[in-house]
Amino acid sequence: MKELFNRHIAHTSEHPIGLEIDYAEGPFICTTDGRQYIDFISGIAVSSLGHRHPEVIRAIEEQISRHLHVMVYGEFIQKSQSEFAGLLTSLLPENLDRIYFVNSGTEANEAALKLARKHTGRKAFIAFNNSYHGDTMGSLSVTGRDVYRDPYLPLLSDVHFFDFNDSSVLKDISNETAAVIMEPIQGEGGIIPANTDWLTSVRKKCSETGTLLIFDEIQSGFGRTGKLFGFEHFDVIPDILTMAKAMGGGLPIGGLASSSEIFEAFKHNPPLNHVTTFGGHPVSCASGHAALKVLTNSNLMSNAANIEQKIRASLNIDGVVEIRGKGAMLGLELEDKNLTEKMVIGAMNDGLILGWTLHSNTLVRLAPPLIMDEKTLDRAIEIVISNMK
Numbered sequence: 001m002k003e004l005f006n007r008h009i010a011h012t013s014e015h016p017i018g019l020e021i022d023y024a025e026g027p028f029i030c031t032t033d034g035r036q037y038i039d040f041i042s043g044i045a046v047s048s049l050g051h052r053h054p055e056v057i058r059a060i061e062e063q064i065s066r067h068l069h070v071m072v073y074g075e076f077i078q079k080s081q082s083e084f085a086g087l088l089t090s091l092l093p094e095n096l097d098r099i100y101f102v103n104s105g106t107e108a109n110e111a112a113l114k115l116a117r118k119h120t121g122r123k124a125f126i127a128f129n130n131s132y133h134g135d136t137m138g139s140l141s142v143t144g145r146d147v148y149r150d151p152y153l154p155l156l157s158d159v160h161f162f163d164f165n166d167s168s169v170l171k172d173i174s175n176e177t178a179a180v181i182m183e184p185i186q187g188e189g190g191i192i193p194a195n196t197d198w199l200t201s202v203r204k205k206c207s208e209t210g211t212l213l214i215f216d217e218i219q220s221g222f223g224r225t226g227k228l229f230g231f232e233h234f235d236v237i238p239d240i241l242t243m244a245k246a247m248g249g250g251l252p253i254g255g256l257a258s259s260s261e262i263f264e265a266f267k268h269n270p271p272l273n274h275v276t277t278f279g280g281h282p283v284s285c286a287s288g289h290a291a292l293k294v295l296t297n298s299n300l301m302s303n304a305a306n307i308e309q310k311i312r313a314s315l316n317i318d319g320v321v322e323i324r325g326k327g328a329m330l331g332l333e334l335e336d337k338n339l340t341e342k343m344v345i346g347a348m349n350d351g352l353i354l355g356w357t358l359h360s361n362t363l364v365r366l367a368p369p370l371i372m373d374e375k376t377l378d379r380a381i382e383i384v385i386s387n388m389k
């Protein structure tokens, strides 16, 4: 397998981690050499219910016994899509009453940017330094890190970047701005939550100028922060909400939620404005629907708060400069790059998978599954502590 992986899979890093996966169950990933790892990154905030949750597997089996792909989203009536959209919108604020399903996070942002331009008839976007919105051209255009943008210039023009949580942005949101796009809790940028007052004033300025506010909750959504969506912590409601990652319970799917009125812009000129052959795949919708039912009918979201509390209490140790984030979306800022590298590699050798963010080499990202039990959490914390020495 290694030989095929090395010869025929295109790689995006010089030294891929190279764990050879055998199976994954609950909070564990098992490799073909017989080792068991605690998954503390959840495939980057995807497997929030752990791996192969039985309700999710049951829903997938039920769906595959009836049909797989039949027709692009929005034309045929498919039970799993309609039920998933129905449940999801019932849990969202009133203005977010429709969902357009796509395949991934970056595609959700692409569609959101297009929808904002089409609805407002304006061109300009406002985005934030250190943000991350995905790796396709449109999403990369609103991603706030030159190191990722520069090799691909020219990107979309008329995108204006400001510091996150800095009120200098307010004077630039005008009746020429199509949308302001942001992660209410920046993920790859270092797990940085928005400041509530600032977010409230951005919302106010957007409403005054007819600018759409897009929240990218691709990483912070579906219970990760202890609430269904991160914006609930701030009491600020977006015009468009983008989502993916944990949305599919482990299968690929993305989506954007907005109002019926705003989605009108997708109905004509051109027809089928954002075609996405596999968007809202019925098996992913069945899986996502089941995952959402589990999430809302259990105490998993409150477990995110327990996880946070325990980590904050136990990892207030030498070498950890700051613990940031909310719920089970946390970042440990360590003293320096060498310690970070030593800790993450040491933990992996001891059976704990941690994450780095794209933008910082001193930040260790923690995104454990919300089903994490006390004993496994204790073991994970022990491994972190022993590798900080």
Ligand code: PMP
Pocket (backbone or CB within 6 Å): 044, 104, 105, 106, 107, 132, 133, 134, 135, 183, 187, 188, 216, 217, 218, 219, 244, 245
């Ligand atoms: N937005 C945010 C906030 C993300 O964290 C990510 C993925 N890390 C994306 C967008 C892109 O999602 P995808 O990889 O599914 O395209």
